[in-house]
Amino acid sequence: GAVVSQHPSWVICKSGTSVKIECRSLDFQATTMFWYRQFPKQSLMLMATSNEGSKATYEQGVEKDKFLINHASLTLSTLTVTSAHPEDSSFYICSARFASSYNEQFFGPGTRLTVL
Amino acid sequence: AQKITQTQPGMFVQEKEAVTLDCTYDTSDPSYGLFWYKQPSSGEMIFLIYQGSYDQQNATEGRYSLNFQKARKSANLVISASQLGDSAMYFCAMRVTGGGNKLTFGTGTQLKVEL
Numbered sequence: 001g002a003v004v005s006q007h008p009s010w011v012i013c014k015s016g017t018s019v020k021i022e023c024r025s026l027d028f029q030a031t032t033m034f035w036y037r038q039f040p041k042q043s044l045m046l047m048a049t050s051n052e053g054s055k056a057t058y059e060q061g062v063e064k065d066k067f068l069i070n071h072a073s074l075t076l077s078t079l080t081v082t083s084a085h086p087e088d089s090s091f092y093i094c095s096a097r098f099a100s101s102y103n104e105q106f107f108g109p110g111t112r113l114t115v116l
Numbered sequence: 117a118q119k120i121t122q123t124q125p126g127m128f129v130q131e132k133e134a135v136t137l138d139c140t141y142d143t144s145d146p147s148y149g150l151f152w153y154k155q156p157s158s159g160e161m162i163f164l165i166y167q168g169s170y171d172q173q174n175a176t177e178g179r180y181s182l183n184f185q186k187a188r189k190s191a192n193l194v195i196s197a198s199q200l201g202d203s204a205m206y207f208c209a210m211r212v213t214g215g216g217n218k219l220t221f222g223t224g225t226q227l228k229v230e231l
Contacts, residue, residue: 109160
């Protein structure tokens with residue numbers, strides 16, 4: 001149980017275009033979803049926390065107008081990278097938790113974004 | 117602010133041997149949780165083990181055990197009987213109770229298991 005999927009698993013886009021990444025909890029209702037970014041050979045950095053039905057809370061230094069997060073249902077959160085540039089190329093990982101999963105976040109498999 | 121420190125960027129271990137991956141943490145919150153995750157080259161984050169700050173005993177999960185030394189603020193991961201499939205990146209992470217369930221990750225340790 002507690003499976004999280006992400007789509008797409010990888011994407012290549014041109015500079016200036018927007019890319020949407022989906023994060024779904026397949027077998028549970030996710031009260032909270034988290035979006036992380038991981039540059040090569042670096043750690044995961046939290047970008048934002050998203051609660052269903054409310055606005056996402058962004059970490060310091062993350063541009064909310066550039067990284068649009070929507071958590072419209074208890075099983076789906078989306079991250080849209082707007083006007084992507086090569087420096088946005090990274091591995092984006094989401095995680096989700098449900099109300100009683102106090103100790104654990106369940107991670108998706110990640111999405112590798114390459115902006116040309 | 118919370119901080120996780122992993123001082124070993126890379127480690128080698130021979131198959132069937134035990135290995136310890138170091139993790140120290142810093143927080144002023146008395147209630148927190150410590151996690152270890154494994155990230156193979158495919159990228160997914162695999163949860164390994166959890167230790168709560170008030171847990172009296174060290175956590176164990178199969179071949180994984182967590183050497184929790186609260187006074188030293190360390191939470192080292194011990195992998196016993198290493199297998200080739202254990203080769204991966206390992207991250208230590210912390211969540212504080214007052215932190216909105218956010219995880220703070222260390223920089224990771226790349227473990228390579230050799231024959």
